[in-house]
Amino acid sequence: xxxxxxxxxxxxxxxxxxxxxxxxxxxxxxxxxxxxxxxxxxxxxxxxxxxxxxxxxxxxxxxxxxxxxxxxxxxxxxxxxxxxxxxxxxxxxxxxxxxxxxxxxxxxxxxxxxxxxxxxxxxxxxxxxxxxxxxxxxxxxxxxxxxxxxxxxxxxxxxxxxxxxxxxxxxxxxxxxxxxxxxxxxxxxxxxxxxxxxxxxxxxxxxxxxxxxxxxxxxxxxxxxxxxxxxxxxxxxxxxxxxxxxxxxxxxxxxxxxxxxxxxxxxxxxxxxxxxxxxxxxxxxxxxxxxxxxxxxx
Ligand SMILES: [Zn+2]
Numbered sequence: 001x002x003x004x005x006x007x008x009x010x011x012x013x014x015x016x017x018x019x020x021x022x023x024x025x026x027x028x029x030x031x032x033x034x035x036x037x038x039x040x041x042x043x044x045x046x047x048x049x050x051x052x053x054x055x056x057x058x059x060x061x062x063x064x065x066x067x068x069x070x071x072x073x074x075x076x077x078x079x080x081x082x083x084x085x086x087x088x089x090x091x092x093x094x095x096x097x098x099x100x101x102x103x104x105x106x107x108x109x110x111x112x113x114x115x116x117x118x119x120x121x122x123x124x125x126x127x128x129x130x131x132x133x134x135x136x137x138x139x140x141x142x143x144x145x146x147x148x149x150x151x152x153x154x155x156x157x158x159x160x161x162x163x164x165x166x167x168x169x170x171x172x173x174x175x176x177x178x179x180x181x182x183x184x185x186x187x188x189x190x191x192x193x194x195x196x197x198x199x200x201x202x203x204x205x206x207x208x209x210x211x212x213x214x215x216x217x218x219x220x221x222x223x224x225x226x227x228x229x230x231x232x233x234x235x236x237x238x239x240x241x242x243x244x245x246x247x248x249x250x251x252x253x254x255x256x257x258x259x260x261x262x263x264x265x266x267x268x269x270x271x272x273x274x275x276x277x278x279x280x281x282x283x284x285x286x287x288x289x290x291x292x293x294x295x296x297x298x
Contacts, residue, residue, distance in 0.1 A: 016066075016073040021231055022223070024050045024161075025184065026077060028061070028070050030093070030228065032195065032277045035062060035134040042066050044093035044227050048074040049181060051159030054081035057106070058179055058186045059088055059227060060097030064140050067097030071104060082106040083158060086165060087146065088188025090114045090123070090175040091201075092130055092138070094227060099142040109156075110146035111167055111175040118145045150177065171212040174203035183222035191216065193236035195229050195277040197243060199286040199293075206244050206290060207297060213241045229277070243273055251290045261291045 019027045026048045035041040041062035048070070049056040055074050060067045071082055087095040087110040101108055117123050123143050131138045156163040164180040172189045179186040189197060190212060199206055216224075217237045224232040247268070254264045268287050273279060 016069045018073040035137045037136050041137045046070045050078055051161045053159035054083040057085040059094045060085055062093045062096045064097050064100035067100035086179055088177050089173045090117050096141045098144050102144050108146040109148045111177050112149040112151040114175045115145050115149045168212045170203055170205035171209035173201045185221040186225045189227045191224055191226050191236050191240050193232045193239050196279050196282045197240055198282050200289040213237050247286055247290050
């Protein structure tokens with residue numbers, strides 16, 4: 001942890017605030033918040049793993065412009081080809097930069113369900129809706145299907161490194177992939193620390209998500225790199241579990257007492273998590289989503 005902090009403190013900035021996290025892993029850290037003209041949609045993280053043969057990237061960021069800036073930053077560290085980009089899940093801030101990677105000749109790896117989401121036209125529907133909600137941010141986004149899909153654990157051998165890709169879905173979405181490199185886990189939005197996780201996806205499965213968090217904990221990661229915020233350790237897994245459990249248990253209890261969804265939202269507006277990032281943006285939507293999800297679980 002001390003080493004990690006030192007690494008961050010002496011972090012070298014290469015244009016897009018690239019931070020060296022470990023010997024071979026670099027990160028660009030987005031702001032907290034929703035997409036806006038000010039943040040240009042840069043509100044998530046992207047990681048570059050340097051191997052002898054070239055770069056392996058985790059998540060594309062939200063737009064091709066940001067994806068290009070990230071690739072340029074990586075190339076300032078080491079001029080080497082971008083070989084692969086692995087998408088942790090189908091939320092816009094993790095894969096809407098895909099076209100820049102395709103142009104750069106990288107192979108895009110994602111969960112099988114992300115390809116389905118694209119093939120069935122839902123991805124473009126989401127893009128159109130997002131363009132309307134956040135005007136001027138996503139104008140140049142062009143979606144494309146992944147080149148390689150996975151739906152079971154696979155090992156990617158690149159430049160003497162073994163990168164494991166482990167589907168852990170359904171949880172945050174039905175497209176969640178965890179990437180393992182030595183003791184490091186790249187977890188997308190499955191784990192967060194003091195940032196409210198989004199439980200409102202149409203394919204969310206919070207009960208399974210809690211099981212996934214147990215599984216992640218059992219893997220004893222030395223370092224957890226998420227889709228948002230700073231590098232984490234295993235305490236973040238407990239924090240994420242405690243929030244999801246809090247919402248599930250309180251919604252269930254109030255539901256059993258016969259309260260309507262609006263009454264439950266009102267009752268849970270305040271919570272021990274209210275000082276966390278994204279509370280305003282996500283918490284009420286999470287309560288609403290879990291209310292509906294519990295119906296399906298019964
Ligand atoms: Zn997400």
